[in-house]
Amino acid sequence: MMRYDLTHIQPWIAAGSRVLDLGCGDGEFLQQLTRDKGVQGTGLENDLSNIVAAAGRGINVIQQDMDKGLNNFADNSFDTVVLAHALQVLHNPHRVLADMVRIGRDAIVTFPNFGHWRCRTYLGFRGRMPVSKMLPYSWYDTPNIHFCTIKDFESLCASLAIQITDHAIVAGEGETTLARLAPNVFATTAIYRIRRCES
């Protein structure tokens, strides 16, 4: 996970709360949350070498492929469910989002904004799928199969009856003000805090 995401996410997580980190990688984020906020963290991860690393950091980590569903987690069993920079690798991002707001009182999602002007101009002028430092893969060999823009994400949330309670953005150098005015063009990373709509 990108370090600047963490800075934004941290204040949204209550001290001592139960946190489920979907795609926890080597467990660095949960380790930090455990240290700084005393959370009871659980990580979900599918890659065994990441699991070994996370276990070595003292993280409780479960091997599971979230694309195959999260039905084993009960409703409201966590305070916060985090999905950081993994939305775009999922086969069924909409199902995972629906599960996140079911399992957690609160959910936090971060993703790279494909509506960023660099992506637009790359595709618009070169006529090819964007390859950058942040998204370094070629289209045919990439874990990133479901890119979306900020507008796409917000419209998906609306159709899933998911309420956006907070959001933040990360922008490139010198573009922070612009990104506040036109996030879908200038934000490189979008950070959302969501929950299910109370019916």
Add this chain to the structure above:
Amino acid sequence: MNEDTSVGLVEPFIESFDEPLHLHNGKTIDSYQLLVETYGTLNAERSNAVLICHALSGNHHAAGWHSSSDRKPGWWDRLIGPGKAIDTRRFYVVSLNNLGGCDGSTGPGSINPATGERWGSAFPSVQVIDWVNSQHRLMERLGISQWAAVIGGSLGGMQALQWAVSYPDCLRHCAVLAAAPNLTAQNIAFNEIARHAILTDPDWHNGRYADHQVIPSRGLALARMVGHLTYMSADGMADKFGRDLREGSLQNADETEVVFQVESYLRYQGSQFSTRFDANTYVLMTRALDWFDITDGFNGDLTAAMASTRARFLVLSFSSDWRFSPARSRELVNALLNAGRPVSYANIETDGGHDGFLLGDPMYTALFAAWMEQVVP
């Protein structure tokens, strides 16, 4: 024997208990002894003790060597030793032969003090919870008030689980490997076939075979062959044996005896086992397996059972294990998660089958070691 990674020469010792042990089935064992081995050193705070629970055919000899002429070290020597996953430089490791066993602890082969005769099949049906109660007494005897970890695979994993439920404050960590909350019908069926082989052996004599100076070796061998088969995976067997012949040739099958490698292997395993293992103990251990259900006392509610625990868990399954399938481990994990208990889980990719927990898959040992590093002595 590698001096750097082996616990070296070890010597088992006997602990005798004279206070009656009340069993789950209502019977009582007035006195008994347990054969125990330890590796590493108990620290001054007495906080670094780790209990190893053995499986169906295991015993107290989990690591090291009894003599320099031993062919093999203890059954879990891959995992226990200096610098290994269960690091004897950090932990004081306690391993015992369970009550009802046949390797030195009181069991069907012992003399019943009340009658002066061998127990034989009259030895009480000891269950997992009884083992855990007897191990708890051993813990107190050794001056330990809390295990840093209780660890077991298969039937040993069931004991570790029972520890976490029966004595939640007596262990800080619990590792349950290749186990299940209870056995499936298929799993019980395999045990029944094994028992049937023993109980129908003409040398069984209602479990009093010792009085007749015989052992039901054919039944025991067959029981072991069936058991052993179910501990391996189809892919593992294909790799290890394929269709290779040990003797004879298929072109010449009428004149020579044809023996596949796999046949020879199973026969050897069966006959070895029948000379070293006691038939009554085998029957007792398989019944303990069949009768175990961690949800006993919780109205069948696994989440409620797990909610009563205090330990931090490691649950591991092995991808090709069809005797204790990964799905059964996941049941346990989901119950722990929904009970809000701390747990780590992985399904180790291996063709080692149920025996995977005894073997040295690198990812398995790496994960186990990483998790054990977090166990503060």
